Amino acid sequence: MTSWEHDGSGGPQGLATRQAATLKSLRATTMGRVREATAVMSREVMAAASSVARAVDGIYQHMGDVRSMLASVEGTDGNGGVAAALERHGTVLSHFSRSIANEASRQEAVASRAKEQIALIARAASDTANLTSAARLLALNARVEASRTHPSGAAFGVIAREMQQLAEQISRTNSIIDDVSRRLREDLPVVAESAQTLKKSAEGLREDLGASATEAEAQIHQLRALVRDAVARGDEDIGKILAASQDAMSHLQFQDVVEQSLLRLDRHFYVAQVEHAEETGLGDEIGLVDPPVHDEIGGDKAVDQENAGDVLLF
Amino acid sequence: MSPGGELITHNPLNAERTRNVAAKKVLVVDDSATVRQQVGIALKHAGFEIVEATDGAEGIARLDGDDAIGMVILDVNMPRMNGLEMLEAVKAGGKNAHLHVVMLTSEGQQSLIERAKKAGAKGWIVKPFKAELLVSAVKKLLAA
Numbered sequence: 001m002t003s004w005e006h007d008g009s010g011g012p013q014g015l016a017t018r019q020a021a022t023l024k025s026l027r028a029t030t031m032g033r034v035r036e037a038t039a040v041m042s043r044e045v046m047a048a049a050s051s052v053a054r055a056v057d058g059i060y061q062h063m064g065d066v067r068s069m070l071a072s073v074e075g076t077d078g079n080g081g082v083a084a085a086l087e088r089h090g091t092v093l094s095h096f097s098r099s100i101a102n103e104a105s106r107q108e109a110v111a112s113r114a115k116e117q118i119a120l121i122a123r124a125a126s127d128t129a130n131l132t133s134a135a136r137l138l139a140l141n142a143r144v145e146a147s148r149t150h151p152s153g154a155a156f157g158v159i160a161r162e163m164q165q166l167a168e169q170i171s172r173t174n175s176i177i178d179d180v181s182r183r184l185r186e187d188l189p190v191v192a193e194s195a196q197t198l199k200k201s202a203e204g205l206r207e208d209l210g211a212s213a214t215e216a217e218a219q220i221h222q223l224r225a226l227v228r229d230a231v232a233r234g235d236e237d238i239g240k241i242l243a244a245s246q247d248a249m250s251h252l253q254f255q256d257v258v259e260q261s262l263l264r265l266d267r268h269f270y271v272a273q274v275e276h277a278e279e280t281g282l283g284d285e286i287g288l289v290d291p292p293v294h295d296e297i298g299g300d301k302a303v304d305q306e307n308a309g310d311v312l313l314f
Numbered sequence: 315m316s317p318g319g320e321l322i323t324h325n326p327l328n329a330e331r332t333r334n335v336a337a338k339k340v341l342v343v344d345d346s347a348t349v350r351q352q353v354g355i356a357l358k359h360a361g362f363e364i365v366e367a368t369d370g371a372e373g374i375a376r377l378d379g380d381d382a383i384g385m386v387i388l389d390v391n392m393p394r395m396n397g398l399e400m401l402e403a404v405k406a407g408g409k410n411a412h413l414h415v416v417m418l419t420s421e422g423q424q425s426l427i428e429r430a431k432k433a434g435a436k437g438w439i440v441k442p443f444k445a446e447l448l449v450s451a452v453k454k455l456l457a458a
Contacts, residue, residue: 049355246444249352249356249445309444311438311451
């Protein structure tokens with residue numbers, strides 16, 4: 001009887017069985033610890049990735065707001081923008097000053113024509129003054145004839161009264177015309193002068209607006225250039241931030257490599273357990289060995305780092 | 315990685331703006347939660363809608379239950395049904411056989427790439443992926 005038959009150790013078979021159990025325990029403990037560590041790492045990696053994603057979302061949102069704001073300034077948002085408002089304002093003022101100048105010119109022309117008409121009226125008044133004198137003379141002649149050819153001179157008396165009344169009426173009318181003409185001669189130059197002053201002011205305003213519009217146009221051009229530059233620089237910065245965030249995300253994928261290595265480690269344990277069972281004749285004890293979570297299709301080859309990131313389209 | 319397709323290179327400063335893309339639904343099949351999350355973030359920023367599955371079997375179930383899915387990003391090493399098995403099952407026939415499938419894996423073995431290509435995959439991306447390149451590849455395939 002060999003010593004192991006009564007020392008309770010079970011001999012080689014017992015030793016192999018204990019070794020198999022130890023291997024199983026070692027595998028379970030090691031893989032358990034590694035899985036715990038991997039799970040923690042996985043949570044942290046996902047939290048980090050979420051933070052990066054939130055930051056990128058925030059940047060996108062911010063840049064979207066900035067672009068909208070700049071578009072409203074530039075007027076590319078369909079609402080015209082500040083530049084277009086300034087242009088419209090300038091156009092309205094220019095039209096307004098032009099209409100004032102045109103109206104002033106028209107008033108000036110009317111005053112000028114009125115002045116000519118007054119001169120004609122003055123000449124007509126002068127003619128009627130002569131008519132008054134003639135009528136008075138005729139009235140005097142009629143009275144002389146009336147007194148000389150009495151009694152048939154009664155008719156001359158009537159004519160003399162009529163001629164006298166006509167002369168007085170013409171004289172009163174002439175007086176009124178003189179008065180109106182005098183007032184118009186006094187007022188019309190003032191009207192013409194006012195119209196001329198208004199016209200000069202309007203033309204001056206138009207010139208000022210023209211200069212101002214040119215300057216505003218230059219400012220608007222500069223503003224638009226600044227806006228476009230700001231948007232372009234923002235886009236470039238976003239591109240850099242996006243590239244940096246994508247790079248960070250790419251580095252966070254080490255977690256997947258760790259998980260792949262964990263599967264390989266588990267497979268190594270499994271192979272060791274199977275080999276041990278076969279070498280020690282514990283074939284029937286293979287039931288102690290749990291298969292790996294899943295076979296790696298690529299076998300035991302190391303993770304491909306050389307071609308990492310490559311994209312091959314067929 | 316050996317040739318046999320168009321290799322897309324990385325240039326972040328010339329990055330195409332990833333906004334304003336018509337929303338399309340992409341199925342991401344990967345047993346790693348972190349990879350699903352990071353693929354999801356990259357594609358969501360590009361305007362895509364994401365559906366997730368943790369292995370090939372769940373991936374096929376998702377495809378069968380959602381006709382709006384337009385493309386599949388597929389890991390290779392997964393429990394229950396690996397990515398190549400799912401690819402071969404999808405491409406074997408049925409209503410989803412026309413879908414574009416891009417493999418996303420840490421594997422770079424030529425034999426696996428050839429197997430995927432033969433099965434009908436449209437691309438192979440080696441992890442860790444660069445978001446910009448992934449998005450470019452997805453856009454290119456969906457536009458084709």
